[in-house]
Amino acid sequence: MSKKSCMLGLFILLGLTQIDCRRRAESHPKESQRVVVYTALDRSFSEPILRKFQEETGIEVLAKYDTESTKTVGLVNAIRAEKARPRCDVFWNNEIVNTMRLKEEGLLQPCRPETARSFPETFKDPDGYWYGLAARARVLLVNTDLVAEGEEPASILDLAKKRWKGRTGIAKPLFGTTATHVACLFAYWGEEETESFLQSLLENQIQIHGGNKQVALAVSEGRLAWGLTDTDDAIIEVERGKPVKMIYPDGTKDGVGVLFIPNTLSLVKEAPHPDEGKRLIGYLLSPKVEQQLAEGASAQIPLNPQVQAEARVKTPKELKSMEVDFEKAACLFEKAAATVEEHFLL
Amino acid sequence: MGWIREKCINVVKEVLPLVFWTGILACALPSLMMFSRLVGGGDEGAVSPLVGILWNSLPRWIHLMGNTVGVTLGAVVISLLFGLPLGFFCFRTDLPWRRFILSLCLLSGLLPVYVTATSWMALCGMASFLGRWLGAAWVTGLAYVPWVVLLSGISFAQGDPDLEDAGRMDGNQAQIAWFVTLRAGSWGIAASSCAIAFLSLWDITVTDVFVIRTFGEEVFTQFQLGFGPSRAVALAVPVTIPCLFLAIVMTRLMRDLGKSTSGGILRPVKRLSLKRAKVPCLALVLLIGLSFWGVPWLALVKAVKTPQNLLSAWRATSKELLYTLWMAPLAATCSVLLSTASALRLVRPGWGRWILGGILLVLVSVPGAVTGVGLAELMNRPGFLGRLYDSSMGVVCIYVLRSLPLVSLAIVPGLQRIPRALWEAVEMEGGGWMSTWRSALLPLSWRFLLGGWFLALLLCLSEIGASFLVMPPGKATLSVRFFTLIHYGVYPDAAGICLLLMGFVAGIGVPLLLLVWPTLRRYTA
Numbered sequence: 001m002s003k004k005s006c007m008l009g010l011f012i013l014l015g016l017t018q019i020d021c022r023r024r025a026e027s028h029p030k031e032s033q034r035v036v037v038y039t040a041l042d043r044s045f046s047e048p049i050l051r052k053f054q055e056e057t058g059i060e061v062l063a064k065y066d067t068e069s070t071k072t073v074g075l076v077n078a079i080r081a082e083k084a085r086p087r088c089d090v091f092w093n094n095e096i097v098n099t100m101r102l103k104e105e106g107l108l109q110p111c112r113p114e115t116a117r118s119f120p121e122t123f124k125d126p127d128g129y130w131y132g133l134a135a136r137a138r139v140l141l142v143n144t145d146l147v148a149e150g151e152e153p154a155s156i157l158d159l160a161k162k163r164w165k166g167r168t169g170i171a172k173p174l175f176g177t178t179a180t181h182v183a184c185l186f187a188y189w190g191e192e193e194t195e196s197f198l199q200s201l202l203e204n205q206i207q208i209h210g211g212n213k214q215v216a217l218a219v220s221e222g223r224l225a226w227g228l229t230d231t232d233d234a235i236i237e238v239e240r241g242k243p244v245k246m247i248y249p250d251g252t253k254d255g256v257g258v259l260f261i262p263n264t265l266s267l268v269k270e271a272p273h274p275d276e277g278k279r280l281i282g283y284l285l286s287p288k289v290e291q292q293l294a295e296g297a298s299a300q301i302p303l304n305p306q307v308q309a310e311a312r313v314k315t316p317k318e319l320k321s322m323e324v325d326f327e328k329a330a331c332l333f334e335k336a337a338a339t340v341e342e343h344f345l346l
Numbered sequence: 347m348g349w350i351r352e353k354c355i356n357v358v359k360e361v362l363p364l365v366f367w368t369g370i371l372a373c374a375l376p377s378l379m380m381f382s383r384l385v386g387g388g389d390e391g392a393v394s395p396l397v398g399i400l401w402n403s404l405p406r407w408i409h410l411m412g413n414t415v416g417v418t419l420g421a422v423v424i425s426l427l428f429g430l431p432l433g434f435f436c437f438r439t440d441l442p443w444r445r446f447i448l449s450l451c452l453l454s455g456l457l458p459v460y461v462t463a464t465s466w467m468a469l470c471g472m473a474s475f476l477g478r479w480l481g482a483a484w485v486t487g488l489a490y491v492p493w494v495v496l497l498s499g500i501s502f503a504q505g506d507p508d509l510e511d512a513g514r515m516d517g518n519q520a521q522i523a524w525f526v527t528l529r530a531g532s533w534g535i536a537a538s539s540c541a542i543a544f545l546s547l548w549d550i551t552v553t554d555v556f557v558i559r560t561f562g563e564e565v566f567t568q569f570q571l572g573f574g575p576s577r578a579v580a581l582a583v584p585v586t587i588p589c590l591f592l593a594i595v596m597t598r599l600m601r602d603l604g605k606s607t608s609g610g611i612l613r614p615v616k617r618l619s620l621k622r623a624k625v626p627c628l629a630l631v632l633l634i635g636l637s638f639w640g641v642p643w644l645a646l647v648k649a650v651k652t653p654q655n656l657l658s659a660w661r662a663t664s665k666e667l668l669y670t671l672w673m674a675p676l677a678a679t680c681s682v683l684l685s686t687a688s689a690l691r692l693v694r695p696g697w698g699r700w701i702l703g704g705i706l707l708v709l710v711s712v713p714g715a716v717t718g719v720g721l722a723e724l725m726n727r728p729g730f731l732g733r734l735y736d737s738s739m740g741v742v743c744i745y746v747l748r749s750l751p752l753v754s755l756a757i758v759p760g761l762q763r764i765p766r767a768l769w770e771a772v773e774m775e776g777g778g779w780m781s782t783w784r785s786a787l788l789p790l791s792w793r794f795l796l797g798g799w800f801l802a803l804l805l806c807l808s809e810i811g812a813s814f815l816v817m818p819p820g821k822a823t824l825s826v827r828f829f830t831l832i833h834y835g836v837y838p839d840a841a842g843i844c845l846l847l848m849g850f851v852a853g854i855g856v857p858l859l860l861l862v863w864p865t866l867r868r869y870t871a
Contacts, residue, residue, distance in 0.1 A: 085728055
């Protein structure tokens with residue numbers, strides 16, 4: 001190889017580096033005009049909204065999305081790992097318990113966006129550390145080809161019934177809304193009862209899938225008779241025309257109630273771009289975003305009374321909702337995760 | 347001006363080893379830092395989880411170990427089952443169309459394992475068509491067949507012609523094949539088995555899709571759970587230790603392999619004539635190729651359905667695809683440069699090779715998630731390192747760390763094949779390291795360097811467990827995006843990405859194929 005070839009190779013490499021640097025410089029005109037958001041809400045639902053914010057404000061949005069198999073918890077731990085030098089400005093969580101845990105750990109800072117005023121007090125932190133929006137319900141998705149009418153399950157307790165042995169499924173209960181659900185059951189039923197329920201699920205050979213989406217897919221493809229999942233994953237299968245039906249478990253007067261889990265928004269403590277972060281939170285709490293989430297494929301339930309979108313799934317107004325103390329659930333989350341890990345990591 | 351040049355060369359001579367060793371130690375630092383927690387106590391008592399796993403949760407440990415060993419061994423056996431005969435047919439016989447088959451192997455060898463997984467899922471649906479662990483082993487094994495074909499084939503083609511000629515006097519073709527050819531090719535078989543075992547051992551994409559819990563998945567999950575890194579590191583130990591032993595055994599096996607006899611490097615081995623069996627053999631090879639690769643790929647095309655869907659897949663993932671196609675070749679080039687220096691150090695005598703070998707063994711034995719968290723902890727701090735961490739350098743670093751040991755291993759035989767006498771002759775003539783490289787090492791080992799680059803590129807394109815942990819916000823590699831998409835089933839987007847990736851691999855692969863075509867012709871002439 002001649003010296004000329006070496007020099008040429010070196011110049012090409014340097015040239016490519018320069019192209020990338022120039023491209024980066026052009027796309028980031030001002031370092032401060034950016035906001036970093038960690039979002040646990042599915043990318044397909046959150047990306048269009050974040051892109052619209054970028055178009056409207058000119059603030060560049062750098063988003064980090066979660067994978068389905070480590071939903072929520074992966075990003076929460078990233079925020080923890082980066083606490084000495086935070087990179088994230090806004091945490092858009094798809095549930096509430098882990099946001100509360102971050103608040104308890106002192107990793108969030110308060111903010112008071114104007115658009116949050118119209119939200120009910122129940123769905124916002126009194127100190128302004130987090131704001132809830134666009135909820136989802138935990139539902140049972142039933143394959144109507146495999147389960148005859150009248151024989152459908154009506155409660156999450158049916159997951160432990162012998163007749164469904166090996167035919168039902170849930171997502172890995174260490175992550176995402178399934179982990180939240182277990183923590184809520186710990187808070188609602190108590191540790192002993194929940195642990196015995198989890199044990200009965202194992203004995204009933206419940207199938208553990210990577211995420212709620214996979215549970216919904218397994219039901220719609222007939223690999224499971226029914227499974228516990230979220231409304232956003234279930235509605236997609238319903239609207240795809242698959243032989244499935246959504247059931248709101250325990251939603252009757254005698255039941256424990258349907259668990260509704262809101263998305264939450266929070267500003268990370270010592271966020272590198274706090275002003276842009278506050279603007280993004282303000283934008284995400286605006287009625288048009290909830291409207292978009294309600295009308296979109298995920299059919300999320302608006303929490304802001306100003307939003308006029310017609311919900312495609314049942315709302316807390318129509319069903320008995322599970323009266324769960326989310327703060328207690330947040331305190332019990334670690335205990336719940338340790339129990340689940342012991343039983344379910346096989 | 348001559349003395350200035352000489353001075354500069356001397357300075358570079360002095361500085362280069364220092365730069366090299368700093369680079370190598372920096373590579374080892376993240377993994378060593380994580381494992382030091384086991385000794386030092388760590389965040390919540392690191393040794394106790396290990397003891398807990400071993401004694402308190404023995405059934406769980408056995409279950410995890412069973413799955414891990416099952417998937418790994420299954421993948422190795424399946425890839426050898428298909429790869430070895432194909433390698434032998436293509437490199438040691440006069441099979442028609444062998445160069446065409448090899449070209450396809452070379453190109454498909456660049457496809458990440460998740461493309462094979464998706465194509466089989468497109469064919470059979472999300473249902474586990476072979477059961478959970480066998481399905482994972484099947485898909486992983488098939489994905490790595492091209493590498494077995496190439497590595498074992500090259501090793502078969504580099505057999506000793508003198509020994510084979512001598513064998514012909516006493517034995518028949520089968521005896522020669524068994525006692526001479528297979529033995530001469532054992533380094534290729536060992537290298538490919540070793541590489542596939544390591545790649546399968548810590549893979550989390552296929553196991554996640556098939557819902558099978560292995561140690562790789564477990565370590566990644568534990569990191570994400572946030573019980574502290576020490577717990578996850580402790581969980582990695584039961585596999586890291588056997589891995590280290592395996593790596594040591596393989597290194598010892600390969601120590602003398604790849605070295606040439608004086609004649610072997612110059613004279614090609616004789617090709618076995620298939621005579622009447624030519625056509626049936628070709629038919630068999632094509633049938634197997636079409637059944638196990640062709641049909642699943644066609645299923646991918648079917649899953650995309652319309653060109654509009656392909657366009658939509660491009661729109662949805664072009665950012666990640668372009669980012670990956672910028673990062674992966676850059677990291678592969680860095681990896682080959684560092685691996686070449688490492689391989690050079692490994693083939694030369696001295697204490698340095700033992701230290702370097704030890705570091706490479708640690709790097710290859712440690713799961714990606716451990717390396718990823720170690721690197722994140724090391725870089726995520728105020729100052730220069732923090733700025734690097736915020737850029738894409740973290741991704742490049744992790745790609746280099748993950749590919750360095752295997753690429754070094756791939757390059758070592760290439761350097762070992764160069765007769766020591768030739769090497770020494772160039773040095774005795776007064777040539778410096780640069781002229782030794784230019785006149786002896788590079789011309790005789792460039793195809794191994796190119797092979798190493800291909801291997802590094804494949805490893806970078808497939809990497810997820812570690813890169814996911816250091817990915818800067820606003821960026822994502824294709825494998826990370828795919829890891830999310832694949833959970834949603836083989837929708838047109840996921841299938842479209844696979845087809846686009848196949849197109850890009852063909853785009854990169856075809857020019858490189860043309861470059862190595864004369865070598866391929868010589869090996870298969």
